[in-house]
Amino acid sequence: MTQLPDRIYATPQARVADFVFNEDVVRVFPDMIKRSVPGYPAIVENIGVIAAQFAQPNTCLYDLGCSLGAVTQALRRHVKADNCRVLAVDNSAAMVERCREYLHAQDSMFQELLSVEVIERDILALEFQPSSLVALNFTLQFIAPEQRPALLGAIRRALVPGGALILSEKLRFADEGEQQLLTDLHIAFKRANGYSELEIAQKRSAIENVMKPDSLEVHRQRLLDAGFSKVVPWFQCLNFASLIALP
Ligand SMILES: C[S@@+](CC[C@H](N)C(=O)[O-])C[C@H]1O[C@@H](n2cnc3c(N)ncnc32)[C@H](O)[C@@H]1O
Ligand SMILES: O=C(O)C(=O)C[C@]1(C(=O)O)C=C[C@@H](O)C=C1
Incomplete structure (x- = not known):
């Protein structure tokens, strides 16, 4: 993937607009997400490694909110199950267009990769096929909170026995001291990755209306309410975590 540096918030903006996954973001996205999301x-x-344990023959693997297809590429590197198909879905036309280019490049470099279809669609409007693995890698936090239960319910119903949902999110914390400490450390992480105070502040204003993190407890209860039987956190770095939810 190209590594253009993210300078989107480097100059002062009179009014910081809400964050959108447009062409400007697409251009710098690999750099932005690596420097913004610890781990x-x-x-x-590791989503690829975990997926290989759950993937079952003749099922679909979903990468929901695929952006440039980083998770899809990892699924294709690790999953060996027969006749699995990856469905990579995003509603940003700019992301989908570039994602298709990156996946064609992966196709030309490796043989015997899982087939993949990149679909430009709202994940809330999907009709899910039987699936053994669904990845929501930093996507649910951009879905309106009141729409999250129905989406998780639809994913749960699509999962075959022995399958799994992998859910990665930025977390917030009910305990004020914990919230403050991990927010400060996340800012320190961004600073250590070369973001200025201005970039950090403007990015925060840009995402505060569009990205709504929940606590681990809220995620766990909502997954159980959606019919998942077990929720296992497998990764946390500062205020970013990933969970495995079993049907
Ligand atoms: C933080 S990015 C996900 C990063 C990506 N999964 C990865 O691992 O590199 C969030 C993505 O979700 C997409 N998205 C947000 N809401 C969506 C929706 N309702 N339907 C489909 N995609 C959505 C955005 O366009 C964006 O590409
Ligand atoms: O929390 C932040 O400050 C972020 O920048 C996080 C985050 C994310 O978690 O998706 C937000 C938007 C960009 O897509 C990249 C990273």
Whole structure:
């Protein structure tokens, strides 16, 4: 993937607009997400490793909110089950267009990869096929909170026995001291990755209306309410975590 540096919030903006996954973001997205989400490369690679344990022949694997297809590429590197198909879905036309290019490049470099279809659609409007693995890698936090239970319910109903949902999210914390400490450490992480105070502040204003993190307890209860039987956190770095939810 190209590594153009993220300078989107480097100059002062009179009014910081709400964050959108448009062409400007697409251009710098690999750099942006790596410098903003602690543990992102480890999460993506290990989603492939975990998926290989759950993937079953003749089922679909979903990458929901696929962006540039980093998770889809990891699924294709690790999953060996017969006749599995990856369905990578995103509602940003700019993301989908670039995602298709990256996946064609992966096709030309490796043989015997799982087939993949990149679909430009709202994940709330999907009719899910029987699936053994669904990944929501930092996507649910961008779905309106009142729409999250129905989406998780639809995913649960699509999962075959022995399958799994992998859910990665930024977390918030009910305990004020914990929230403050991990927020400060996340800012320190961004600073250590070369973001200025201005970039950090403007990005925070841009995402505060569009990205609504929940606590681990809220995630766990909502997954259980959606019919999942077990929720197992497998990764946390600062205020970012990933969970495995079993049907
Ligand atoms: C933080 S990015 C996900 C990163 C990606 N999963 C990865 O691992 O690199 C969130 C993505 O979700 C997509 N998205 C947000 N709401 C969506 C919706 N309702 N339907 C489909 N995609 C959505 C955005 O366009 C964006 O590409
Ligand atoms: O929490 C932040 O400050 C972020 O920048 C997080 C986050 C995310 O978790 O998706 C937000 C938007 C961008 O897609 C990249 C990272």
